[in-house]
Amino acid sequence: MFGDEIDAAVMAALNDGSADYLNAAGAVLASGLEVILDMDIERMDLISGMVDRAVTITVRRHLLQPLDRKGAFRLAPEDWGADGKTWHIDGIAEDDGHLITFYVKP
Secondary structure: HHHHHHHHHHHHHHHHEEEEEEOOOOOOOEEEEEEEEEEEEEEEEEOOOEEEEEEEEEEEHHHHOOOOOOEEEEEOOOHHHHHOEEEEEEEEEEEEOOOOOOOOEO
């Protein structure tokens, strides 16, 4: 339980706004999730060996049930304004079992 409280405190302090979590078909699996959106994250392309710039979204992992690795996040327009768009999952950047960070693309 203590870990959940820490995760909630981290997300409350660092979140950039809220988003809905969608499955691959576009159905809402969870709504109003606090998310951390990071732009210009370095991502190594394993095929070319080049470093690319990526966008990531971090959320509390246990809120994403079921976890759909082909899903997406629809940013809430009231939090993001014109940037309230949908970001599709392109891979997992980091997963510590509590917080999960996805590479995402428009």
